[in-house]
Each structure stands twice: as structure tokens, then as C-alpha cells.
Amino acid sequence: MERRNTIQRALVGEAVKGLDHPDAEEVFEAVAASHPHISKATVYRNLNLLAEEGAIGRVRLCAGADRFDSRTQPHYHMRCRACGKVFDAPLPPIAPEAMLGDTGGFAVEGHILEFTGLCAGCKKS
Ligand SMILES: [Zn+2]
Ligand SMILES: [Zn+2]
Numbered sequence: 526m527e528r529r530n531t532i533q534r535a536l537v538g539e540a541v542k543g544l545d546h547p548d549a550e551e552v553f554e555a556v557a558a559s560h561p562h563i564s565k566a567t568v569y570r571n572l573n574l575l576a577e578e579g580a581i582g583r584v585r586l587c588a589g590a591d592r593f594d595s596r597t598q599p600h601y602h603m604r605c606r607a608c609g610k611v612f613d614a615p616l617p618p619i620a621p622e623a624m625l626g627d628t629g630g631f632a633v634e635g636h637i638l639e640f641t642g643l644c645a646g647c648k649k650s
Contacts, residue, residue: 533567533571534571534574534575536556536560536563536571537552537556537568537571537572537575538571538580538581540552540555540556541572541575541581541593541594541595542595543555545610545611546584546593546602546611546612547592547593548589548590548591548592548593549568549572549590549591549593550590552568552572552593553565553568553569556568572593575593576593579597580597581593581595581597582594582595582596582597584602584611585637586602586604586611586639587637587639587641588604589604589609592611596613600613600614600616600618601616601638601639601640602614602639602640603639603640603641603642603644604639604640604641605641605642605643605644605647606641606642606643607643607644607647608646608647610644612644619638621636622635622636
């Protein structure tokens with residue numbers, strides 16, 4: 526059982542590395558293509574475990590399902606409003622928390638920054 530779990534987790538991790546910011550459904554489809562007996566619940570559970578362990582990144586977007594990321598260092602994303610594709614943004618991590626004024630007692634724990642627009646492919650067509 527333990528060995529099976531390890532294999533399943535490795536399969537899911539490899540699928541994320543082979544895809545570009547996939548959502549859980551895309552990871553499931555990629556794994557199921559070569560392992561048709563794996564269940565969606567198993568893939569989703571392993572995605573959550575890998576993200577909690579920090580082995581993969583979880584990208585929370587302002588719209589749509591969470592994406593998963595083989596890049597685990599902090600970085601920002603650009604989301605195409607036409608095709609929904611997500612790209613790494615060429616911006617080093619910033620700390621806007623330091624620019625905040627009086628929050629009135631609100632304890633800030635983090636921030637979400639997402640760039641939206643049209644990707645190069647969608648801009649052309
Ligand atoms: Zn696009
Ligand atoms: Zn990314």
C-alpha cells in the first residue's frame with residue numbers, strides 16, 4: 526500500500542512537471558492517458574499532498590480553478606483573459622506589505638498579484 530502511494534505520488538508529480546501550469550483536471554487527463562485505472566480522487570489527493578509538502582507550487586488565480594506549478598520558488602503570473610493560459614511573469618518577488626499604511630488592526634499575512642491581458646498568440650488572432 527505504501528509503495529503504491531509512493532508510485533502514484535511520483536506519477537502525479539511527473540505529470541505536473543511535464544505540463545505548463547495545469548489545473549487538476551489536466552493533470553488527471555495526463556496521468557490517466559498512461560495509467561487508465563487511476564481515479565480522479567487519487568490524482569487530486571496527491572496533488573494536494575505534493576502542494577502541501579512544497580514539492581510543487583499551487584497557483585491561486587483571481588478567476589478559475591487553481592493551477593499547479595513545477596516551479597516552487599515564489600513568482601507571479603500573467604493570465605490570458607481569452608485562452609486562460611497562465612505564464613510566469615518577469616518580475617522578482619516584491620513586498621507591497623511594506624508600503625501599507627495604517628491597516629486599522631488588520632493583520633496582513635500575504636498578497637495576491639496577478640497580471641491579466643492577452644497572450645502573444647491571442648493578441649495576433
Ligand atoms: Zn491567450
Ligand atoms: Zn509559474
